[in-house]
Amino acid sequence: MFGSIQSTQEDLRHGRITAANLCEATITRIQKIDIGINAFSTLLFETARSEAFAADARREQGQILGPLDGIPIAVKNLIDTVPAKSDCGLGQSMLRMPNEDAAVVARLRHAGAVIVGLTHTDTGGFGTTTPQTINPVSPDLIAGGSSGGSAAAVASGMAFGALGTDTGGSIRIPAGCCGIAGFKPSWGRIPTDGVHQLAPTFDHVGSLARTVGDLPLLHQVIDPAANRFSLITANPPKRLGIAKSWSTGTDNLGDTVADHAATLAATRGVDCQPVTLPNHDEFLVAHVQNALREAYDYYADSDHIWAQFPDIARESLELGRTVSDQTRSQNYVQRAIVSERVERIFDDVDVIVLPVLPMDVPQKGAVSVSLFGSDVPMLQATIRFTALFNFTGHPVVALPALSLPGGRTVSIQLVGSKNSDFDLLAVALWFENLFDLSVDYAAIFDKIITRKSQEFPK
Numbered sequence: 048m049f050g051s052i053q054s055t056q057e058d059l060r061h062g063r064i065t066a067a068n069l070c071e072a073t074i075t076r077i078q079k080i081d082i083g084i085n086a087f088s089t090l091l092f093e094t095a096r097s098e099a100f101a102a103d104a105r106r107e108q109g110q111i112l113g114p115l116d117g118i119p120i121a122v123k124n125l126i127d128t129v130p131a132k133s134d135c136g137l138g139q140s141m142l143r144m145p146n147e148d149a150a151v152v153a154r155l156r157h158a159g160a161v162i163v164g165l166t167h168t169d170t171g172g173f174g175t176t177t178p179q180t181i182n183p184v185s186p187d188l189i190a191g192g193s194s195g196g197s198a199a200a201v202a203s204g205m206a207f208g209a210l211g212t213d214t215g216g217s218i219r220i221p222a223g224c225c226g227i228a229g230f231k232p233s234w235g236r237i238p239t240d241g242v243h244q245l246a247p248t249f250d251h252v253g254s255l256a257r258t259v260g261d262l263p264l265l266h267q268v269i270d271p272a273a274n275r276f277s278l279i280t281a282n283p284p285k286r287l288g289i290a291k292s293w294s295t296g297t298d299n300l301g302d303t304v305a306d307h308a309a310t311l312a313a314t315r316g317v318d319c320q321p322v323t324l325p326n327h328d329e330f331l332v333a334h335v336q337n338a339l340r341e342a343y344d345y346y347a348d349s350d351h352i353w354a355q356f357p358d359i360a361r362e363s364l365e366l367g368r369t370v371s372d373q374t375r376s377q378n379y380v381q382r383a384i385v386s387e388r389v390e391r392i393f394d395d396v397d398v399i400v401l402p403v404l405p406m407d408v409p410q411k412g413a414v415s416v417s418l419f420g421s422d423v424p425m426l427q428a429t430i431r432f433t434a435l436f437n438f439t440g441h442p443v444v445a446l447p448a449l450s451l452p453g454g455r456t457v458s459i460q461l462v463g464s465k466n467s468d469f470d471l472l473a474v475a476l477w478f479e480n481l482f483d484l485s486v487d488y489a490a491i492f493d494k495i496i497t498r499k500s501q502e503f504p505k
Contacts, residue, residue: 066117116159149241166196191221216433223403234440288322288396343367
């Protein structure tokens, strides 16, 4: 259950397993362990079995739809997936059953993917912790959010890949927390039809997997502009940008992981040079203000049910209501300026490297973390290195870069120029090979299960 999509597809192709057997093994694993992880909000076993049988029937006829045909995949509970009921983490007041799949889910199913269920999200996608979900590689730490359920499902072997959404870091943060790979594509490449919106001009749909090599297989399916199923070859960057001055204030772990990536790259002949990203005060407040105003506009017609929303959603929408049209317009102007400044950096480098988080993964249940010598609210701290690239729309891959005692990892972000998505994935694959971590998710998870099998909260 911890194999890659690529290796599992080879097993299917050579008849070592069937899609039906793979589906049943996945269902059995979910039934056994999700009571302790709580990654899934809705399970779709009946339709998953039908999809797996259909995959086997096609294979018997010599028809394979692609690398996802027969592969169990999970979907975040913000993305319409028939026949699942979805509440987007907002409770019964927003419960709905869609009439059709979101565009990205339809594309997955058209490619033969077996959709096993919907995964938990932070309330409405507003947070970065997914508090109801347990981090499979370290139960004492947050799983990250708001795509925490998707990351936990993948890291614990309950799905081979998953879809998430990212408005300020919601794919990359849980990928970093759970030690897997995550990809936020360039803004606008992936259709958001049928995706519950948080802030439309910041929202991205992307993918999570245990290896960088599996990310292109998912991305090629959901990206309408992709040349589907072409192989991605690892490709080193010629020039690597180091955002060292930008990360002032990180703890030693953040500095260490960025230095580690740069040092290893330099030993392979990569030209490493410093780059200057916009200061946080040039974009972070504007990002939060406009994202909350867009969320308020989206929910404006539902203000009669806000009283039933959990606190973080209700309070976020009330803040969004206070952002004036003038402020929003000024922020959009600033956004264009900042976006152009970041894009110009790629005249001099191919890829930028920086940490996912400015500190180690926070403790589960914490509402703030120590940063810059003071307590910083959790949301503000966790999006500090991620939100810029929602503000600008640049593609980003998050991947493990450095091992810690006990098997956990620390992750980096690799940022590329706009619409360089597949080039960036090729560089990320090169870095994954360079780091050669071989994270043993099964061993880590089994050790934790043995130690804490009776301690997981329900």
